[in-house]
Amino acid sequence: GQQVMQIPQYQHVQEGEDFTTYCNSSTTLSNIQWYKQRPGGHPVFLIQLVKSGEVKKQKRLTFQFGEAKKNSSLHITATQTTDVGTYFCAGFFTGAGSYQLTFGKGTKLSVIP
Amino acid sequence: DTAVSQTPKYLVTQMGNDKSIKCEQNLGHDTMYWYKQDSKKFLKIMFSYNNKELIINETVPNRFSPKSPDKAHLNLHINSLELGDSAVYFCASSGTAATNEKLFFGSGTQLSVL
Numbered sequence: 001g002q003q004v005m006q007i008p009q010y011q012h013v014q015e016g017e018d019f020t021t022y023c024n025s026s027t028t029l030s031n032i033q034w035y036k037q038r039p040g041g042h043p044v045f046l047i048q049l050v051k052s053g054e055v056k057k058q059k060r061l062t063f064q065f066g067e068a069k070k071n072s073s074l075h076i077t078a079t080q081t082t083d084v085g086t087y088f089c090a091g092f093f094t095g096a097g098s099y100q101l102t103f104g105k106g107t108k109l110s111v112i113p
Numbered sequence: 114d115t116a117v118s119q120t121p122k123y124l125v126t127q128m129g130n131d132k133s134i135k136c137e138q139n140l141g142h143d144t145m146y147w148y149k150q151d152s153k154k155f156l157k158i159m160f161s162y163n164n165k166e167l168i169i170n171e172t173v174p175n176r177f178s179p180k181s182p183d184k185a186h187l188n189l190h191i192n193s194l195e196l197g198d199s200a201v202y203f204c205a206s207s208g209t210a211a212t213n214e215k216l217f218f219g220s221g222t223q224l225s226v227l
Binding site for chain 1: 153154155156157158161169203213215216217218219220221
């Protein structure tokens with residue numbers, strides 16, 4: 001079936017260091033969304049990328065969508081303890097009747113103060 | 114006001130029992146979902162309903178039966194619970210079933226089957 005691969009599974013960083021998580025699909029995505037889940041919480045929508053090569057920023061977070069619309073990344077500059085959580089990418093696959101948002105397995109970020 | 118609310122938050126039960134989880138959204142959304150999150154945090158879709166009609170039914174044991182009495186509610190009934198059903202179950206909604214809609218998740222129901 002269609003899958004979205006996300007790496008790394010875990011990332012431990014010192015506060016102030018940068019962090020990046022990557023998502024990859026073998027087939028073209030219609031769009032990709034990013035969610036953050038705090039420990040004990042529920043996934044919360046961060047952003048959606050639709051266009052090829054799109055780059056969006058939210059304060060210290062930078063989201064990119066690849067030119068071929070098969071990969072995406074989330075980069076956090078100068079991590080803070082409030083960034084702790086699991087970050088999920090989720091993609092819609094192109095194709096008729098495809099209503100299904102497929103989630104990557106997530107990257108769990110730990111920030112050491 | 115909670116946008117997507119699900120009850121109960123915690124559910125501890127014995128193997129073989131039948132249980133239900135309720136979900137309601139007050140966002141006026143047309144589409145609702147059930148996701149299962151296992152111990153490794155993997156989020157897997159189970160069902161999706163659009164305006165009370167089933168549009169996604171992933172490979173889920175038929176012990177799981179969703180019911181949508183109206184588009185604001187999507188309940189999940191589980192028969193003959195098994196140990197492997199232990200997980201966090203999230204309800205979610207989106208405006209429509211279109212591919213540009215973001216999901217709003219409920220706070221989750223942690224199911225523990227003993």
